[in-house]
Amino acid sequence: MSRHNTFWLLFLLVALPAPLQSAERPNVLLIVSDDQGYNDLGILNSDILTPSLDRLAREGTRLTNFYVTWPACTPSRASLLTGRYPQRNGVYDMIRNEAPDYGHRYSAAEYAVSFERVGGMDEREVIIPSVLKSAGYRSGIFGKWDLGTLKRYLPTSRGFDDFYGFTNTGIDYYTHERYGVPSMVRNLSPTHEDKGVYCTDLFQREALRFIDQHATRDPFFLYVPFNAPHNSSALEPEIRSSVQAPEKYKQMYPLVEPETRVNQRYRYGNPATVATPAARQRDYRAAVTCMDAAIGKMLDALEQRQILDDTIVIFFSDNGGSGGADNTPLRGHKAQTWEGGIRVPCIVRWPAGGVKPGVVNDEFLSSLELLPSLAAATGAKLPKNVVIDGFNWWPTLRGEVASAREEMFWKRRDWIGARVGKWKWVKMDNAGGLFDLEADIAEQHDLSAVRPEILTMVKERYANWLSEMESADPRGPFRDF
Numbered sequence: 001m002s003r004h005n006t007f008w009l010l011f012l013l014v015a016l017p018a019p020l021q022s023a024e025r026p027n028v029l030l031i032v033s034d035d036q037g038y039n040d041l042g043i044l045n046s047d048i049l050t051p052s053l054d055r056l057a058r059e060g061t062r063l064t065n066f067y068v069t070w071p072a073c074t075p076s077r078a079s080l081l082t083g084r085y086p087q088r089n090g091v092y093d094m095i096r097n098e099a100p101d102y103g104h105r106y107s108a109a110e111y112a113v114s115f116e117r118v119g120g121m122d123e124r125e126v127i128i129p130s131v132l133k134s135a136g137y138r139s140g141i142f143g144k145w146d147l148g149t150l151k152r153y154l155p156t157s158r159g160f161d162d163f164y165g166f167t168n169t170g171i172d173y174y175t176h177e178r179y180g181v182p183s184m185v186r187n188l189s190p191t192h193e194d195k196g197v198y199c200t201d202l203f204q205r206e207a208l209r210f211i212d213q214h215a216t217r218d219p220f221f222l223y224v225p226f227n228a229p230h231n232s233s234a235l236e237p238e239i240r241s242s243v244q245a246p247e248k249y250k251q252m253y254p255l256v257e258p259e260t261r262v263n264q265r266y267r268y269g270n271p272a273t274v275a276t277p278a279a280r281q282r283d284y285r286a287a288v289t290c291m292d293a294a295i296g297k298m299l300d301a302l303e304q305r306q307i308l309d310d311t312i313v314i315f316f317s318d319n320g321g322s323g324g325a326d327n328t329p330l331r332g333h334k335a336q337t338w339e340g341g342i343r344v345p346c347i348v349r350w351p352a353g354g355v356k357p358g359v360v361n362d363e364f365l366s367s368l369e370l371l372p373s374l375a376a377a378t379g380a381k382l383p384k385n386v387v388i389d390g391f392n393w394w395p396t397l398r399g400e401v402a403s404a405r406e407e408m409f410w411k412r413r414d415w416i417g418a419r420v421g422k423w424k425w426v427k428m429d430n431a432g433g434l435f436d437l438e439a440d441i442a443e444q445h446d447l448s449a450v451r452p453e454i455l456t457m458v459k460e461r462y463a464n465w466l467s468e469m470e471s472a473d474p475r476g477p478f479r480d481f
Contacts, residue, residue, distance in 0.1 A: 025135065025219040025378055026352065027311040029302070030128075030370075031295060032080070032223075033288070034073065034144060034170075034230040037321025038345055039328040040288060048326075049252055049289045052296030053347065056315060060349030061359040061397055067366040067408055067419075068319055071334055071341030073169055074146050076318045076367070077225065081127040081147075083371030083388045087411060087466075090475025095119040095148065096169045100179035103268035105235055111181050116168055120148020121158075122475040126383040128371055129221055130159030135380040138218045141165065142206035143225040149185075156187045163187050164206045165225075166199075170233030173199050173244035173287075178233045198246055200228050200287070204294035208301055215305040219378070224298070229287040231323055237266055242275035243324065245286035252289060253282045277324075284324025309351045312377060316346035316367065331443040337410050337417030337426055338443055353377060354398040361396070363403035364419075369393040387472070409465045418462040425458040434458065 042050040043057050069079035070086050078084075078091035086092035097106065097116040111117055129139035140162035141155045146169055148154065155163040166176060166183040174196055176184040184191050194202050207224050214220040234240045238260060259279045266272035275283065295315070302308040320341040321327050322334035332338025346365075348355055368390030375382050376392040395401045410417035416427040419437070426432040426443065433446030434455045448455050474481035 025137075026350065027214075027219050027302075027307060028132070028137075028221045028374055028378070029298060029311055029313045030221070030223045031298075031313070031315045032077070032143075032225040033291060033315070033317045034225070034227050035319065035322050035325060035334055036229060036288060036317035036345065037325030037327045038330050038340065038343060039326040040285075040321060041345055045326060045328075048285045050292040052292045052299060053315065055296070055299070056313065056347045056349055057358075059351070059357045060313065060347050061355050061357075061361050063316075063346040063348065063365055064360060064362050065364050066316060066344060066346035067342050067364075068316070068344055069342075069367060069408075070410065071319050071336055071412055073144075073230075073318050077144075077146050078121050078125070080318075080367040080370050082125050083368055083390045084125070084386075085368070085389050085409075085469060087469035088387065088389065088472045088475070089125050090122045090477060090479055091147065092411070093413070093478060094169065095146070095477065100233075100235065101267065103235065105180040117149055119477045120150060120153030122477070123152060125475065126386060127158055128223075128374060129155075129161075131371060131375055131382065132221050132378055132380045133159060135378045136218055137221050137378065137380070138162075138214055139221040139223070140206075140210040140214075141223040141225070142203045142210070143223075144170075144227045145185075145225070149183075151188050154185065154188055160223075162210060164191075165203065166227070170227060170230050171199065172232050172234040172239065173227070175234070179235050198244075198290075200226060200290050200294055204297055207294075207298055211298065211301045211305070215302075215307060221374075225318070226291050226294075228291040229284045229324070237263075237269060237272035237274050242280045243283040243287045245283050245290055249286035249290045249293075250282060253285055256282050281324035311350070312353065312374070313349040314347070314370070317344040320344060329442050335412070337412060337415045337428055339424070339437070339441065342410055342417060348397055350377075353394060355394075356399065359399070361399075363396050364405045364408075365393055365396065365403055366390065366405060366408055368408075369405075407461055407465075409462055411466070416462065418458050418465075420458045420461050423454055423458050425455060425462065 039045050040048050042054045068076040070076045074094045075086035075091050078089050082089045097114050139160045141160050143165045145167045149167040164186045168178050171178050171183050229243050232239050232244045256279045260273050261276050262271050263274045264271045302311050320334045327340035330340035332340035372388055372390050373393045391404045396403045407420045418425045422438040424435045424437050434448040435443045
């Protein structure tokens, strides 16, 4: 090659912008639903409409053996962002107030000093956007945060560059209040700017804005944690007993008659008018379908900018389904350590990373794998001197190796779940037992009496894990240190 041609080749290599949306620095779209059932995907259940998630499953890999770390939202969300068990990162129960469950509406002064207002994830914890920042990523979150409401706990104080959403466990979908308390925030400032607009539409709007801003610039991490299809967090029994959904999506499902009934022994305010079970299921499904439409618009936006295939798209639910959800064939639901509380639907799409389309992957995996896997995919550096409980899952998703996960443990107050290989031990008050998940995914046949040696082994592994968690460097907000 002549010196002249070499000069111009070097000039072009320097002058032309690098392809930022490449397999070396893929964008990341992480979508988390709230309380969605294991069977609530259209490809599994013809009673629910999810064309966008069905598309994601056809174009990506669906995980059937995927777990979250806690059977309800707050600890589950802390773990997926830190890659650490709730008992290690310190968020091992809900950051919420209990009084609204019994009809109490907090005054502004009372709420200001309540635990829901002042509690938050330990500031020493390092989360995904901070890790990806080392690789030049810009990060946005639009939706449910649930890890603290004070400024020092908010997403833009923890590594995110852009935040619009609500800060606690749930809201009214239209007023954006949690049991009467305004809860929407933009970056570090409370806002009422969109009051009255259905919140799924708002999170879609903000996500599309973020994609438009960053699609041709820096690689990005976009986290969209919907509150759909969680029940409305309103004080009015008729609203809070169901899921709010736009009429357009309700009309996609069969007519329900009657819509309401009178509950003589409601939790508070007896008697109370509440949604019928049929209406609640219809509303739940309508909220999922509305969320699915928003997901479809995000996928379309990435595709229109020709960056979809180089974007890692991950979808899962924060915990098992409740209310109108369908967890078939699993036993139990949200808040429980049965499979129905902790095993959730999950789909991963990343063709540029070798994740094959239309594959069903049965390997034992979890949300703890998220942070180390995204670090591996993006070239980001994992935090030093921090114990990560997950691993890089990409070789397993590509079908190259079996999952490195052999065990996982759950503790919700006195309720326990422990899985070692195919064996699962459950302890919930007077219920539980030992189950072979390969033969009995529905946890119907307690084998404690016939396999006592297995039960002893699983309990020993759980005791070892619990000892490790208790000896870990303590984190707030619950630990005494």
